[in-house]
Amino acid sequence: MKRVYVQEQWCLACHLCEYACAFANSGQKDMSKALKGVKINPRIRIEERDNISFAVNCRHCEEPLCQKSCISGAISVKDGVVHIDQDKCVGCYTCVLACPYGAIMPADGGHVMQKCELCTANGGEPACVAACPNRAIVFEER
């Protein structure tokens, strides 16, 4: 299955992936309208320290502990993509406690969880990868 993979030696910590993610998941058509003055809450996050940086998003684990731990049955796997049904989610945060990568976080408001779903709801190719200027994240089979 294609996943977003990190090539950390190429990451510039430019955070464009975070902006592209926030925009892609905003449901808006205009980027400046979607993001201007907004504190973004992207599903991919850059970690940076000294001169190391890299992006972290859901790994779409083959044995997803978040899904197996979800107390409400809100997390499912469809064609390998781990998906959260925000309508069923009650925001108990058990998935946050279970995810070894720290890749699940509350959506705005904190009442339900969100995570990278590889832009399956946004028309296909992950927006973060398309926005990365340096191929520090790629979408491929490995």
Add this chain to the structure above:
Amino acid sequence: MKYVIIGNSAGAIGCIEGIRRHDKAGHIVLISAEPYHTYSRPLISYLLLGATDEQRMKYRPDDFYQQNGVETILGVAVSKIDAAKKQLKLSDGHTVKYDKLLAATGSTPFVPPTKGLEKAANAFTFMTLDDAKALDAVLTPTSRVLVVGAGLIGLKCVEGILHKVQSVTVVDLADRVLSSILNEKGAAIMQQYLAAKGVNFIMGDCVAEFGKNTARLQNSGQKLEFDALVMAVGVRPNTQLLADAGAETDRGVLVDEHCQTSLPDVYAAGDCTQGYDMAAGEKRILALLPNAYLQGECAGANMAGAEKEFTTGLAMNSIGFWGRHIMTAGVYEGKALEETDGDNYKCLFVKDNRLVGFIIIGDVARAGIYTALIREQKPLDEVDFELIKTHPQLMAFSRRERAQMLAGAKEEEA
């Protein structure tokens, strides 16, 4: 192959999904005393809170049984297991044969025998959807509710009902709230927070005698009045069926790393079991949903002839009250590394170069990275512990390990 599953909750569903990974054809029969489609037990408090409804709190979609080829017998209890004949006796008189059996019978609220309890009006436990509905039906804006037990279930119930009633008073013999998962400092922070939300606490006391609408306390002699009573002091594993059938039990049904009981072809999962707790290093009861699912899944795989072990059982709780979250995991042994700003609280427990447990209140972001350190028994001198201590992060791992985590590198090539 005929699989029979007793129960219809996390353990049972895990088992079905475990079986179906390896055996698409075998006949699965699921028998459960509760008459409902599988629902998420922990969500009964969210139902009262208005954060979910009966449709959304279903643990699996409406077509789950059909999709997985499961024949259901709901609203019927299993009254006896005959392990020699490999058959079950049901409360409606029928018998059902099995080749492989899973018992995921869960637990029952423990109600301490108390003088006058039978006289108490509107007395409930808080375990099932029916309990929640029955409690909800008697609550009015003028209700004074007494909750006995300041543990996870009692306080989640409080969160669910506080907005509907005039007052809620919680009585617990322990000196602190959530005593099964919090230490003194953490409990003090949470009790103060909950009290500020309007919950009354009487700690270090218990009810000596109930009247119809009254409770006289043991130590203070104080008399409380209530319109509804919730008994939530704890739960006990449902071991009877399996114990009567000859399975080895301690406090729970003893299961091995395959989630098998001491009886041939009989497996068990979830709240009814006592399986290996890797953080504690011994068999313990872990009455938690993730554990029930993972045990059920492991049992299912083995029942279907695959070889699967579950060796990473671990206490892990994520519990929130009105948007304030607590996460705990593992055991509270070794050196306690504490950090607090009065509001947020964190305590990491380190023993023999390993993280063995933690308590976090407030800033719970990415805490699963800590859980993984416990689960994998990661030697802490292999990570930048000073860094990860401040916040859970992947930066604290070596570049090689990060490549495995994020770049799909295989262990050997990385």
